Amino acid sequence: MRLLRGSLPAGLRAALPLERGERVLAHAPTRGGSHVAATTTALHLPNPEGGFVRVPYERIDTAAWKDGWLHVTETSRAAHHVRLTDPGSVPETIRERVTATVAVSHRAELPGGGVRIAGRRPATGGDVRWTFVFDAGMDPDDPGLRARAEQILEDLRRQTGL
Secondary structure, eight states: OOOOOSOSOHHHHHHSOOOTTOOEEEEEEBTTSOEEEEESSEEEEEOTTSSEEEEEGGGEEEEEEETTEEEEEETTOOEEEEEBSOOTTHHHHHHHHHHHHEEEEEEEEETTEEEEEEEEOOTTOOSOEEEEEEOTTOOTTOHHHHHHHHHHHHHHHHHHTO
């Protein structure tokens, strides 16, 4: 992957809340005059109130590029939709970075639907973080479903050693 050198607009560089050691790998202008920036550790999306929302790659459940729009859904189910004027290498960079965080992904059937259990490692390193993504229409707060998903997670942890 080609790193950006000198092509990042100065205003964007100053506005991004970059953490120590975080570098911009790709960026794209938005229809609203802002930018999306994909860094070594997170995706930075324009916030409608100003500034940026920083979404670490391990918190991105899905990301899709379609008809000029970047659609990002977090594991918390928060959704972001940004219209890009020229995506450049942003979609590919996001895909590569999100995929690199996945240590384990397992789908399990439950009464009334299913759950995807994902173990993700932050791009900065550290322990695997586990998330449950229940199928649409399922209640993630249902104690019975939650207990069954937790049981499946424990089995996965034993099998993988994570």
